[in-house]
Amino acid sequence: MRARVPPPARPVGIKDIARALGVSIGTVDRALHNKPGINPDTRRRVLDTAAALGYRPNLAARHLKSRTTIRISVQLPQEIALFWDSLRDGIREAAAPFEPTLQLEFRSNPRLGEGEVELFEQALASGVNGIIVAPGDPVALEPCIRQAARNNIPVICVVTDAPGTERLASVSADPFTVGSVAGELLSRFLPNGGDVAFFTGWLGTEDHAEKLRGFDASVNAVGRGVHVVAVVEAHDDERTGYRRALAVLDAHPDLKGIFVSTVNSLPVLRAVERKGRTGQIAIVTTDLFPALVPRIRQGQVAATIYQRPVTQGRHALQALYQFLLDGTKPPTRIKVVPHVVMRSNLDLLLERRSGETP
Amino acid sequence: MRARVPPPARPVGIKDIARALGVSIGTVDRALHNKPGINPDTRRRVLDTAAALGYRPNLAARHLKSRTTIRISVQLPQEIALFWDSLRDGIREAAAPFEPTLQLEFRSNPRLGEGEVELFEQALASGVNGIIVAPGDPVALEPCIRQAARNNIPVICVVTDAPGTERLASVSADPFTVGSVAGELLSRFLPNGGDVAFFTGWLGTEDHAEKLRGFDASVNAVGRGVHVVAVVEAHDDERTGYRRALAVLDAHPDLKGIFVSTVNSLPVLRAVERKGRTGQIAIVTTDLFPALVPRIRQGQVAATIYQRPVTQGRHALQALYQFLLDGTKPPTRIKVVPHVVMRSNLDLLLERRSGETP
DNA sequence: TATTATACCGTGAACGTTCACGTACCTCGG
DNA sequence: CCGAGGTACGTGAACGTTCACGGTATAATA
Numbered sequence: 001m002r003a004r005v006p007p008p009a010r011p012v013g014i015k016d017i018a019r020a021l022g023v024s025i026g027t028v029d030r031a032l033h034n035k036p037g038i039n040p041d042t043r044r045r046v047l048d049t050a051a052a053l054g055y056r057p058n059l060a061a062r063h064l065k066s067r068t069t070i071r072i073s074v075q076l077p078q079e080i081a082l083f084w085d086s087l088r089d090g091i092r093e094a095a096a097p098f099e100p101t102l103q104l105e106f107r108s109n110p111r112l113g114e115g116e117v118e119l120f121e122q123a124l125a126s127g128v129n130g131i132i133v134a135p136g137d138p139v140a141l142e143p144c145i146r147q148a149a150r151n152n153i154p155v156i157c158v159v160t161d162a163p164g165t166e167r168l169a170s171v172s173a174d175p176f177t178v179g180s181v182a183g184e185l186l187s188r189f190l191p192n193g194g195d196v197a198f199f200t201g202w203l204g205t206e207d208h209a210e211k212l213r214g215f216d217a218s219v220n221a222v223g224r225g226v227h228v229v230a231v232v233e234a235h236d237d238e239r240t241g242y243r244r245a246l247a248v249l250d251a252h253p254d255l256k257g258i259f260v261s262t263v264n265s266l267p268v269l270r271a272v273e274r275k276g277r278t279g280q281i282a283i284v285t286t287d288l289f290p291a292l293v294p295r296i297r298q299g300q301v302a303a304t305i306y307q308r309p310v311t312q313g314r315h316a317l318q319a320l321y322q323f324l325l326d327g328t329k330p331p332t333r334i335k336v337v338p339h340v341v342m343r344s345n346l347d348l349l350l351e352r353r354s355g356e357t358p
Numbered sequence: 359m360r361a362r363v364p365p366p367a368r369p370v371g372i373k374d375i376a377r378a379l380g381v382s383i384g385t386v387d388r389a390l391h392n393k394p395g396i397n398p399d400t401r402r403r404v405l406d407t408a409a410a411l412g413y414r415p416n417l418a419a420r421h422l423k424s425r426t427t428i429r430i431s432v433q434l435p436q437e438i439a440l441f442w443d444s445l446r447d448g449i450r451e452a453a454a455p456f457e458p459t460l461q462l463e464f465r466s467n468p469r470l471g472e473g474e475v476e477l478f479e480q481a482l483a484s485g486v487n488g489i490i491v492a493p494g495d496p497v498a499l500e501p502c503i504r505q506a507a508r509n510n511i512p513v514i515c516v517v518t519d520a521p522g523t524e525r526l527a528s529v530s531a532d533p534f535t536v537g538s539v540a541g542e543l544l545s546r547f548l549p550n551g552g553d554v555a556f557f558t559g560w561l562g563t564e565d566h567a568e569k570l571r572g573f574d575a576s577v578n579a580v581g582r583g584v585h586v587v588a589v590v591e592a593h594d595d596e597r598t599g600y601r602r603a604l605a606v607l608d609a610h611p612d613l614k615g616i617f618v619s620t621v622n623s624l625p626v627l628r629a630v631e632r633k634g635r636t637g638q639i640a641i642v643t644t645d646l647f648p649a650l651v652p653r654i655r656q657g658q659v660a661a662t663i664y665q666r667p668v669t670q671g672r673h674a675l676q677a678l679y680q681f682l683l684d685g686t687k688p689p690t691r692i693k694v695v696p697h698v699v700m701r702s703n704l705d706l707l708l709e710r711r712s713g714e715t716p
Numbered sequence: 717t718a719t720t721a722t723a724c725c726g727t728g729a730a731c732g733t734t735c736a737c738g739t740a741c742c743t744c745g746g
Numbered sequence: 747c748c749g750a751g752g753t754a755c756g757t758g759a760a761c762g763t764t765c766a767c768g769g770t771a772t773a774a775t776a
Contacts, residue, residue: 011427011458013732024756029734039754059457061732063418064761069369097455099417100369100762180702188547188640188660188700218702282546302546337707340698342546344538344576349695371762382726387764397724419762422731458732 012053020049032057063101070324072130072317073123075107075116076158080263082289083309084134087158090313091132095321102321112136112160120144124153130320131155138162138206154323158316159307161333163206168323171316172207173307174335179211179261181338182284183218185303186226186257189282193225194256197248199234199241201262211261226257234260238267245271257282266291269300288341288349296346306339306349370411378407390415421459428682430488430675431481433465433474434516438621440647441667442492445516448671449490453679460679470494470518478502482511488678489513496520496564512681516674517665519691521564526681529674530565531665532693537569537619539698540642541576543661544584544615547640551583552614555606557592557599559620569619584615592618596625603629615640624649627658646699646707654704664697664707 014032018025023042030038031046074091076084088106095102107123109115113136121144123131131148135141135157142165148155149166157170186196198215200208212231219226230248234241245268249255258281260268265285272278278300285292285304295301319330341349372390376383381400388396389404432449434442446464453460465481467473471494481489482505489506493499493515500523506513507524519528544554556573558566570589577584588606592599603626607613616639618626623643630636636658643650643662653659677688699707 014734015732025733026735026757027755030755033734037754042754056457058422058732059455060418060421060459061761062734064416064422064763065732065734066761097417099414101418103369174706177703177706181700184700184702189549191547191549214702221701335706335709337697337703339695342539342542343579344542344572345535345695348532348535348693351693372764373762383763384727384765385725388725391764393765395724400724416762419731420764422733422762423764424731 011058012055013058014055016053017046017050017055020053021045063098066101069101069103070130070321071103071105071128072132072320073105073107073126073128074132075109075119075123076132076134077110077112077114077136078108079111080289083263083287087134087309087313090310091317092313093310094314094317098321116141117144120148124148124151129153130324132158132316132320134159135162136160138165141165154320156316156320158312159309160207169319169330169332169334171312171319171334171336173305173312173338174333175207175210176214176217177335178286178305178307178338179214179216179259180218181214181340182211182259182261182286182305183215184221185284185340186259186282187219187224189302190226190256191224193227195227195229195252195254196257196259197230197232197252197255198228199232199245199258199260199262199265199268201234201264208261215259229255234262234268238264241267242271246274249275249277255281258284260285263287263289265301269295272300293346293350296341296343299343303340303342306341308336308339311336369416370413371416372413374411375404375408375413378411379403421456424459427459427461428488428679429461429463429486430490430678431463431465431484431486432490433467433477433481434490434492435468435470435472435494436466437469438647441621441645445492445667445671448668449675450671451668452672452675456679474499475502478506482506482509487511488682490516490674490678492517493520494518496523499523512678514674514678516670517667518565527677527688527690527692529670529677529692529694531663531670531696532691533565533568534572534575535693536644536663536665536696537572537574537617538576539572539696540569540617540619540644540661540663541573542579543642543698544617544640545577545582547660548584548614549582551585553585553587553610553612554615554617555588555590555610555613556586557590557603557616557618557620557623557626559592559622566619573617587613592620592626596622599625600629604632607633607635613639616642618643621645621647623659627653630658651704651708654699654701657701661698661700664699666694666697669694 014028015025018028027038027042028046031043032050074088076087078084091104095104105128107119109119112134116136117140120133120141124147131153133155141162145155145162145165145167154168157167159172161170161172196219198212200212216228219228229252232244232248234244249271258268260283272281272283283301285301288304288306292301292304296304315334315336319334322328323330372386373383376386385396385400386404389401390408432446434445436442449462453462463486465477467477470492474491474494475498478491478499479502489511491513499520503513503520503523503525512526515525515528517530519530554577556570558570574586577586587610590602590606592602607629616626618641630639630641641659643659646662646664650659650662654662673692673694677692680686681688
């Protein structure tokens with residue numbers, strides 16, 4: 001029963017160091033912040049005793065004094081509201097402890113990729129200190145991010161990424177893993193093997209390819225005679241998605257599994273219904289929106305891979321804030337472990353999410 | 359492209375309210391904190407203008423002034439280190455933003471249930487403001503929690519619960535959902551039906567029963583001819599677990615699935631190996647410890663239900679801190695959505711977890 | 717009316733840190 | 747030897763809030 005409990009001594013402050021060395025608090029401040037106007041020798045001594053005494057800066061006092069509020073612009077689409085609002089909630093939640101020191105500015109564009117450049121330039125012009133953005137069109141956004149980098153304004157991408165740009169980091173459910181988990185689930189759901197189809201969407205090419213790679217890798221790894229017989233691009237257009245799904249179902253009357261990695265998986269689900277194949281095909285989707293809930297509950301959708309927007313928002317804000325405070329660089333790609341949502345944990349997930357908002 | 363961005367006005371403080379009403383900041387302070395010595399009428403006016411101006415207290419200043427550090431005792435076992443250390447990390451991580459205002463005191467007992475009463479009494483005697491504990495023996499701990507409640511010391515249970523006591527809240531992966539997810543996975547993995555067995559452990563009776571209930575509900579809901587033919591108590595003794603697993607395997611030569619909800623699932627896995635039935639039986643376990651990793655990677659274990667200690671720690675600390683600060687009561691049962699860990703997302707999970715520690 | 721009590725409110729000092737400014741000392745060309 | 751310029755350090759005021767104390771009315775009592 002070791003009781004490893006630190007001595008309840010009161011925390012050492014900047015003036016404890018000053019007193020211990022017989023210098024003034026100004027000198028200690030200069031030493032701790034690499035400021036000019038101090039003897040390198042005394043700086044060393046200050047840093048040494050600071051370490052020896054176990055000095056931890058009092059964040060409260062620091063934030064109080066530095067009247068400069070950090071402004072972070074959060075630019076996300078409005079649609080699909082449930083998803084992006086969850087993301088915003090995560091950001092808000094993570095920002096709460098740092099209250100007026102950190103100011104959030106929410107800007108919204110109607111849909112992913114529409115008008116995001118204008119929003120970005122507007123935020124940049126208003127002089128914010130950092131930006132959180134979900135790039136819909138990474139190529140179009142690249143010069144903006146470059147401009148931000150020149151102005152030393154860190155940018156963090158969420159959900160989607162703009163790879164190859166000077167963004168500080170990206171937060172996302174690792175697309176390879178998303179595809180991989182879907183593939184493994186389908187393989188396990190089909191122990192006797194069978195044909196499966198992969199429906200992808202309108203997301204950036206990078207993500208799409210990664211998901212497919214993960215899916216393929218997983219299906220082949222289990223190796224029980226599960227074969228990917230169709231890779232279909234469903235785009236965001238409902239009708240084309242629906243038609244293509246019908247075509248795939250017709251072409252493969254023996255289809256046993258489907259992975260729909262589109263945000264809007266409904267057309268595919270409707271096509272399966274229309275053909276009367278519900279229950280004969282194991283279906284895995286991504287994301288979680290209201291229309292999907294009853295389909296999971298009824299078992300038409302076996303599982304959905306949820307990319308946890310709340311958590312992504314939290315991580316994005318924390319990484320950005322840490323960087324603005326300390327200058328500590330986060331890993332370039334912050335990967336969120338996606339959730340596997342099925343009938344059995346659906347209610348718990350919905351309940352938790354609704355409980356987070358107040 | 360609505361740019362819903364609030365006016366970048368500087369945050370309104372207590373003295374803004376005072377100036378607006380022509381009173382002193384002391385009066386405003388009294389009004390805002392329900393302190394005596396103020397005219398009910400002026401209090402109303404202060405509260406009204408505070409709301410009108412959108413006053414948000416500056417947490418930094420508040421924490422700076424109130425020299426009283428909140429001390430929270432965290433008492434967890436040392437074994438299994440990987441698990442409990444993750445939990446501790448989550449607590450530490452969540453406490454970081456509130457630095458010297460909040461002081462963590464870690465106390466450890468060797469194993470779950472051993473010496474926890476002593477630790478609890480010791481913490482109580484040392485005058486901490488709040489306690490986070492994982493009760494191994496809820497019955498033995500009940501008088502302690504009662505004593506804490508009398509002293510107005512809030513107690514939060516993590517991982518395990520002490521139901522029916524006056525603890526403030528419990529944080530855990532909802533055991534019903536854990537069992538339910540395992541049941542659904544096994545049912546889906548066995549589309550042709552078959553016999554499955556349920557191995558449980560030494561945990562509190564409450565959790566155990568809940569998991570079994572969830573498992574049963576799920577297996578029956580899918581209803582494809584999957585039957586629970588054995589419910590075995592494996593205890594924490596390795597040998598009895600091993601022997602009983604062998605017995606179950608012998609008694610059911612046609613067994614198709616196993617759910618091991620013990621912390622230590624190795625004896626069962628070894629029994630399956632010994633009987634040469636690896637690959638013929640779909641196995642779902644709980645938790646994630648080093649010895650389990652290669653078995654997941656090889657596919658012997660199809661999935662494991664991970665109760666996310668880091669997240670549990672974070673929630674526990676946040677709930678406790680909020681209560682100590684505002685008095686806002688958290689929900690009695692804070693449920694963490696468990697992770698489904700399979701080969702495809704194992705690496706991502708391990709990587710994220712190791713990356714969290716620094 | 718003078719005195720005390722009570723209710724209400726103002727005042728100022730802290731909390732730990734940061735930053736602009738002030739000051740002491742040293743160096744060096746004139 | 748003087749003062750200009752520089753380096754190294756001390757000083758004090760702020761940041762927004764809390765809290766103990768002191769002050770001023772009005773009411774109650776002698």
